[in-house]
Amino acid sequence: xxxxxxxxxxxxxxxxxxxxxxxxxxxxxxxxxxxxxxxxxxxxxxxxxxxxxxxxxxxxxxxxxxxxxxxxxxxxxxxxxxxxxxxxxxxxxxxxxxxxxxxxxxxxxxxxxxxxxxxxxxxxxxxxxxxxxxxxxxxxxxxxxxxxxxxxxxxxxxxxxxxxxxxxxxxxxxxxxxxxxxxxxxxxxxxxxxxxxxxxxxxxxxxxxxxxxxxxxxxxxxxxxxxxxxxxxxxxxxxxxxxxxxxxxxxxxxxxxxxxxxxxxxxxxxxxxxxxxxxxxxxxxxxxxxxxxxxxxxxxxxxxxxxxxxxxxxxxxxxxxxxxxxxxxxxx
Amino acid sequence: xxxxxxxxxxxxxxxxxxxxxxxxxxxxxxxxxxxxxxxxxxxxxxxxxxxxxxxxxxxxxxxxxxxxxxxxxxxxxxxxxxxxxxxxxxxxxxxxxxxxxxxxxxxxxxxxxxxxxxxxxxxxxxxxxxxxxxxxxxxxxxxxxxxxxxxxxxxxxxxxxxxxxxxxxxxxxxxxxxxxxxxxxxxxxxxxxxxxxxxxxxxxxxxxxxxxxxxxxxxxxxxxxxxxxxxxxxxxxxxxxxxxxxxxxxxxxxxxxxx
Ligand SMILES: Nc1ncnc2c1ncn2[C@@H]1O[C@H](COP(=O)(O)OP(=O)(O)OP(=O)(O)O)[C@@H](O)[C@H]1O
Ligand SMILES: [Mg+2]
Numbered sequence: 099x100x101x102x103x104x105x106x107x108x109x110x111x112x113x114x115x116x117x118x119x120x121x122x123x124x125x126x127x128x129x130x131x132x133x134x135x136x137x138x139x140x141x142x143x144x145x146x147x148x149x150x151x152x153x154x155x156x157x158x159x160x161x162x163x164x165x166x167x168x169x170x171x172x173x174x175x176x177x178x179x180x181x182x183x184x185x186x187x188x189x190x191x192x193x194x195x196x197x198x199x200x201x202x203x204x205x206x207x208x209x210x211x212x213x214x215x216x217x218x219x220x221x222x223x224x225x226x227x228x229x230x231x232x233x234x235x236x237x238x239x240x241x242x243x244x245x246x247x248x249x250x251x252x253x254x255x256x257x258x259x260x261x262x263x264x265x266x267x268x269x270x271x272x273x274x275x276x277x278x279x280x281x282x283x284x285x286x287x288x289x290x291x292x293x294x295x296x297x298x299x300x301x302x303x304x305x306x307x308x309x310x311x312x313x314x315x316x317x318x319x320x321x322x323x324x325x326x327x328x329x330x331x332x333x334x335x336x337x338x339x340x341x342x343x344x345x346x347x348x349x350x351x352x353x354x355x356x357x358x359x360x361x362x363x364x365x366x367x368x369x370x371x372x373x374x375x376x377x378x379x380x381x382x383x384x385x386x387x388x389x390x391x392x393x394x395x396x397x398x399x400x401x402x403x404x405x406x407x408x409x410x411x412x413x414x415x416x417x418x419x420x421x422x423x424x425x426x427x428x429x430x
Numbered sequence: 431x432x433x434x435x436x437x438x439x440x441x442x443x444x445x446x447x448x449x450x451x452x453x454x455x456x457x458x459x460x461x462x463x464x465x466x467x468x469x470x471x472x473x474x475x476x477x478x479x480x481x482x483x484x485x486x487x488x489x490x491x492x493x494x495x496x497x498x499x500x501x502x503x504x505x506x507x508x509x510x511x512x513x514x515x516x517x518x519x520x521x522x523x524x525x526x527x528x529x530x531x532x533x534x535x536x537x538x539x540x541x542x543x544x545x546x547x548x549x550x551x552x553x554x555x556x557x558x559x560x561x562x563x564x565x566x567x568x569x570x571x572x573x574x575x576x577x578x579x580x581x582x583x584x585x586x587x588x589x590x591x592x593x594x595x596x597x598x599x600x601x602x603x604x605x606x607x608x609x610x611x612x613x614x615x616x617x618x619x620x621x622x623x624x625x626x627x628x629x630x631x632x633x634x635x636x637x638x639x640x641x642x643x644x645x646x647x648x649x650x651x652x653x654x655x656x657x658x659x660x661x662x663x664x665x666x667x668x669x670x671x672x673x674x675x676x677x678x679x680x681x682x683x684x685x686x687x688x689x
Contacts, residue, residue, distance in 0.1 A: 292546060292562055293555035299532045299543045306530040309492065310544050310605065311518035312552070324555070 117425035132275050141271040142339070147379045148278040149336040154359040154371035155285055156328035161357075162366035163289050164321040165301045169224040169353050170211060170231025171329050174204040176348030177234060178330030183250040183343035184243050193256045193264055197277075197334040204330020205323050207234065212322035216315050228350060235348045249344030253337055264338065274335055281331055286368060288324060297321055329356075358396065362403050364410025367426070373412050443470040445505055445639045446491065446522065446609045452499035453486055453663075460486045461663045464500070466641075468609060473631065473640045475650045475671075478660035479683060484643045485527050487660065488613050491641075492524045493517045505608065519547075521608035525615060527643070529594040533587035537578055537597055540586050541569040544604035569604070576600045577626060592619040596627065603634060610634065612642040616649060628653050651675075659683070 135144050153175050160166050178200030186196035215226040238244045245251075255264035264270045288294055300307045300314050308314055337343045346352065355378065363374025378396060385392045407414040416426040446468040453461040461483045468474050476484050489495040491502060493514040501510050504522050512520075532540050545565045546552040554561065573579055576596050581589060586597060595615060602610060615631070616624045624646065631640060632653050644650050650657060650671060657674045659666040667677045674680055 287558070288555045290559050291555045291557050292551045292559070293553055295539070295543060295559065295562065296546065296552050299535065302532040302534060303530055305494070305526065306532065306601075307543075308494070308515050309518055309524050309526070309530070310601070311515050311523075311547055313513075313515045320553070320555070 117423065120424055121426070129279070132279070136268060136271050141267045143379075143383060145271055145274045145339045146336070147376055148274050149332050149339060150356075150359065150379050151372040151375040152278050152281045152335070153329055153332035154356050154363070154375040155282060155368070156325050156332060157356045158360045158365055158367075158371040159285055159288065159328065160321060160325040161360055162370075163294070163301070164297055164318055164325075166216075166318060166322065167220075167224045167357070168215075168227040168322070168325075169350070169357070170227035170229075170234075171326075171356050172348050172350065172352035173211065173231040173234040174208055174326040174329040175333035175336075175356070176238070176343070176346070176352060177207050178204040178333035179337035179343035179347050180238065180244050180250065181330075182334035183253045183337040186256055186338070187250060187253045188243070191256075193258055193273075193338055196256075197331065197338070200334025200337070201327050201330045204333065205327035208323045208326025208330075209319070212319045212326070216319050216322060228353065231348070231353060232350060235345070235350070238345060238348050244343070244345075247345065249342050250337075251342045253341045253343065255338050255341065270339060274339060277331065277335055281328055282368065284328065288321075289368075293317070293320065358400050360410075362400060362410055364407075364413025364416070367410075367412050367416055370410050370412035374410065377411070444468065445470050446641070447503045448487075448491060448500060449503075450500040451487070451490055451497055451502065453483075453490055453495060454498045459663055461490065464660070464663075464665055466491075466658060468639045468641045469656075470608075470639050471636060472655045473635045473642065473653055475654035475657045476641060476643050476660060477645070477647070477650060477657060478666070482660040483663040484660055485613055486663075488524060488611055488643065492522060492611060518605070522611065523602050523605050523607035523609070524611040525595075525598045525602050525613055527613040527617070529591065529598055531586040531589075531594050531597050531601070534585060536583050536585055537573060537589070538566070538569050538582050540597055541572055541601050541604050542566075544601045545569060548605065572600045572604055576603075576630065592623045595619060596623065599627065599630065607638060609639045609641070612640065614643050614645060616644065616646055624649065647675075 153171075157168070157171050160168055181203040182196040182200035185191040185199045186193060191199070211227060211230045214230060215223050218226055239246060255270060257263050258273060262269055262273070264273060296307070296312060296317055300312065300317055304314055333347060336347070359374035359378045360371045361374070362377055363372065364370030381396055381399065382392055385395055403411065409417055415421045444467045446466070448464055448466040451461060451464040451466070452459065464487060476487065478484055486495065490497045493509065493512055497510065501508065503509065504517065504520055507520065509517055509520070532543060535543065542562055542565045545568055546562065549565060551562060551565070570579070570582065573582055576599060578593065578596060578600065581593060586594060589597060595618065599612070599615060612631070616627055619627065628649055631642070634640070642654070654671060656669070657671050658668050659674055659680050661683050666683060667674050667680050
């Protein structure tokens with residue numbers, strides 16, 4: 099599968115003069131929605147959504163902005179969940195340190211898996227990441243500290259910086275919301291930085307980037323490690339939200355789910371994976387209480403979306419007349 | 431005394447050389463026993479009919495392809511087993527036969543991408559894009575020199591074919607390479623642009639070596655100091671343009687093609 103879609107038709111639609119202001123207003127509205135959402139929706143559901151939205155955004159950093167399709171991102175997400183859960187529960191670390199360990203652990207895993215896979219192209223890259231992530235899955239199945247099929251249960255949320263008790267749901271919610279926003283800011287900066295510029299040029303024309311002296315593999319590896327670390331941030335948070343870490347989060351189905359979320363929303367946009375994750379998590383929540391088989395329904399939704407909206411829901415919107423009038427751009 | 435002065439003045443300084451260079455593609459020999467010496471401050475042309483192996487030689491010299499046989503030396507360093515990005519960092523920079531630009535970046539951004547690495551502004555993932563503003567002046571200078579200033583903020587994809595080639599040259603020059611390899615830099619250009627690019631190449635070659643593949647023989651006659659003719663992967667003739675064009679074998683090879 100290639101991360102490249104058709105170039106946006108070059109018929110120039112100049113952005114509306116107020117476009118920048120409108121976009122700023124949209125961001126403010128989204129932030130307010132994040133603050134007041136728990137008044138209207140279950141906080142646990144929202145936290146799950148935010149964890150997956152961050153996970154999908156981290157994944158998109160790789161697929162959408164680097165052009166690499168990893169089929170092993172569950173290793174970073176689920177691995178970090180184990181690291182955080184273990185540190186907090188067994189070693190008695192405070193939550194912020196536990197999450198930090200999850201991030202560092204996921205980055206280290208990303209460095210190893212990335213270094214092995216990075217020189218492969220396309221489907222070979224996807225297969226190697228899948229194979230290595232499966233090896234990690236079996237490691238988690240066998241290792242003592244993960245407690246096999248049981249997982250690590252009743253993980254205490256602890257006190258943030260020794261000050262804020264995270265046990266009350268609302269405290270936890272605002273912590274998750276803050277980490278989510280910070281995660282997105284990191285991604286935003288990463289993409290819009292000197293490094294991000296080189297990544298973009300590599301995606302546009304890899305041979306040319308090499309001929310300008312860029313060691314392409316290193317830049318890709320850098321993006322891979324960053325993506326893994328942020329996936330770890332999401333995974334560590336999820337372990338604290340649900341207070342357990344299990345094999346589900348390191349399974350290949352989880353790797354597939356994050357691909358689905360990202361493609362549904364639209365790769366190469368900041369908002370796409372967030373919407374995609376929202377859609378999938380909502381669907382799963384809704385279907386879980388009904389008799390419909392979840393995987394079949396999400397599969398059908400996915401097929402329909404991919405056939406109808408090749409750029410993903412948000413991607414299509416950005417590429418539409420209105421989207422371009424508002425000055426939105428898709429990076430792929 | 432005068433003789434000494436003459437020798438120092440014209441002393442050839444070989445910056446890039448190949449010995450016994452060869453490349454097989456699963457049994458098919460695309461390049462065989464090629465010896466080349468590219469000299470500082472000279473324009474060296476590599477010509478030959480379609481499929482002669484010119485682009486393959488470029489790919490070998492820049493290490494985009496690994497030679498099957500032979501040895502390559504760049505500035506007294508053996509680069510036979512060096513990676514292509516490293517070769518570029520050592521000062522050997524190429525352009526591509528099929529124009530290679532970053533299509534969704536603006537003209538200015540294309541040039542700035544080349545400037546980022548030498549300026550040490552390529553790996554910072556924590557800095558804002560505005561940190562690249564200090565490359566604007568140098569980028570605009572290159573863009574102006576190549577007559578692209580009115581397209582500065584256009585997307586590279588929207589440029590005409592000829593202008594894309596000019597942009598590629600601007601991007602290549604941004605690296606201030608010691609050796610410049612240009613694969614058909616004038617292909618697809620109008621007569622005016624051909625003249626402009628010829629002047630630019632002549633100009634930049636005063637302080638660096640240029641090796642170029644070119645089908646336009648009047649340009650070769652006009653600006654190139656030395657010509658190597660390639661046919662079926664092997665060197666057919668070598669010398670200045672007058673010598674080469676007088677060679678009966680070259681005339682046969684070119685019969686029915688250019689000129
Ligand atoms: N990667 C490859 N695999 C197999 N054969 C190749 C490869 N690259 C080039 N060739 C073959 O090698 C020969 C030389 O090709 P090359 O592109 O170097 O010629 P050229 O002199 O640049 O021609 P042109 O003037 O058309 O650009 C051709 O027969 C070509 O088909
Ligand atoms: Mg060629």
